[in-house]
Amino acid sequence: MVTIYEVAAKAGVSPATVSRVFNGLPVSPEKVDLVRAASDELRYVPNRTARRLRNQTSELIALLIPDVENPFFTALARGVEDALQAAGYSVVLCNTDDDPAKETRYLDIANSENMAGVILAPSSEDGDIRHLTDHGRPVVVIDRNTGLNIDSVMVDNRAAGIAATSALFDAGYSRVACIAGPVEIESTEERTLGWRQVVAKRARDSSLDGLLQHANYRVDGGRTAMQALLALDTPPDAVVTTNNLMGVGAIQVLSEAGIVPPTIGVAVIGDLPFATLSPRAITQVHLPARHLGTTAARMLLERIAGDMQPARTVVLRAEVTQGLAPAIGS
Amino acid sequence: MVTIYEVAAKAGVSPATVSRVFNGLPVSPEKVDLVRAASDELRYVPNRTARRLRNQTSELIALLIPDVENPFFTALARGVEDALQAAGYSVVLCNTDDDPAKETRYLDIANSENMAGVILAPSSEDGDIRHLTDHGRPVVVIDRNTGLNIDSVMVDNRAAGIAATSALFDAGYSRVACIAGPVEIESTEERTLGWRQVVAKRARDSSLDGLLQHANYRVDGGRTAMQALLALDTPPDAVVTTNNLMGVGAIQVLSEAGIVPPTIGVAVIGDLPFATLSPRAITQVHLPARHLGTTAARMLLERIAGDMQPARTVVLRAEVTQGLAPAIGS
């Protein structure tokens, strides 16, 4: 590693002057040239660790997400990155794997690395966010109510659940099941409540036994739940899944059983990633993943810039793509 | 931030002793207790920046991938993470977006952040890897021949191209097209060569005009290329795509045109992520993405541990899932 001292020696100036050149502080033109020449020749790159120790901050922002393999979170990550890159920051993505211990570990790292800020997408249980706010580090939380005085960006999950379910009833289905995620996750519970609310109002059939299936938030969870639904004495004629991956699993099971939408109604909260069948038959409640990311990033940048106003909560809405009506009667 | 000095003062010992306690160096039991009590009470977390400045290394490893939204790379990232987490390292994921400038920037960052090592998955052009190796930082490259003295983990891309194409001929197709990625990317070129080799040998039809389409490596590239293939005077009866996302695009176009495999043969090099149609009709050459990641991580760990042997290249093989034969004649 070439240090500032070597550059200073080569240029015949003091380290302080080299530092000033690199930070745009006033230095006489001839010394600037000397320093530039020396640093180019030595291929000097400032040591960020040293700089950060001195400055107590860096241009690094941590983004914690539970699952890098979920397209919802990668889209969100793109949004965050786009906004932060533009502002000169670099993003480091940390995969918490829905593990509170990992989440806490990464939060501690972000803290002791003196990162400029943190954007946190929820893990199933509460990690120790206080690790961060205690130290006054800027934090924005995505899709989780912390109860703490922290900025957050939310989706209107209740509305998403209502929209998905209503769309199926509107299309003519009457027995609408729900594949929900783990109960600990607040967002999926809200979506489920939306489903419950619409079903209570519009279902002709009053027996809901077995129509609500809880599953893990991944493809295999969706598969298991869909299989359970198909095995019911009176199976549903439509199903809502409260996230994208469970939707994929459900559709896989249906397609393997030879049942293709719109023979059965399917509404997915979230986007169907890389869909290989025509998604027109399926109702999708498009979550603004990327937009969530950019919004969170902008809020964080404001905090980093010194904005001290009380915590804000921004709620974004989802947009529905209505699926086809059932084939019956057509 | 609580510092080691405050802990030392509270415990009535020197900072050196506190450091020794935290690093497991010999300290008398009673002082250990004093230090532990003081640091617990103050909730002391060592400042990684300071530690790293002194130690010239950290437990952070950079993983550079071109596209976080591509499931191939996220699977690879999972592999890397699994292996490195177990060894006590944390992974920071950097999205290079196929942009050599971003790649170079992240490499510089990894370097000036004193990260323990770097795993680099290819971007379309050559970023400046020398930025790293110059400084003796451990690096492992995935799926790219650098020509430099650097460890790498490869897939046998030629064999993958051959396998995909052969599988289609074996299934009974005779006019097999290829949707290839950008020419600059070595891995896709190798796969294309595999296709060319098999086609030259087995195609009855000698006119290959238009059967090779170059496209960008994403879903829309696959769509455009597939549309072009369908518009040919004599369209192919089967197609190979040299990556996963272009495969998704191609299948989307086919399904929108009402052509469903195995009416047309489709072979994808890579896995079809989150497939919503039954993937049995499609030939997949499963790339060992996760395995690539764990292998790269292990090699990197060996280097970090001080292994000085000459650079190694590990070549992994893909595994084929044969798709269905064409409906014709059955």
Added chain:
DNA sequence: GAACTTGACGAAACCGATTTCTTGCGCTCT
């Protein structure tokens, strides 16, 4: 009992930047 080894532990140097403090030069103002 003197010389020597061993081990705990504090003082101080060190990592490489940034920044304050200080010096000294050149210019202006009266």
Added chain:
DNA sequence: AGAGCGCAAGAAATCGGTTTCGTCAAGTTC
């Protein structure tokens, strides 16, 4: 001409750990 000001730039302190070096006391050996 001498006081005063502005500005470039070097010396040195600083960030918060780790580590070398030196000291001192306790234990060992002859």
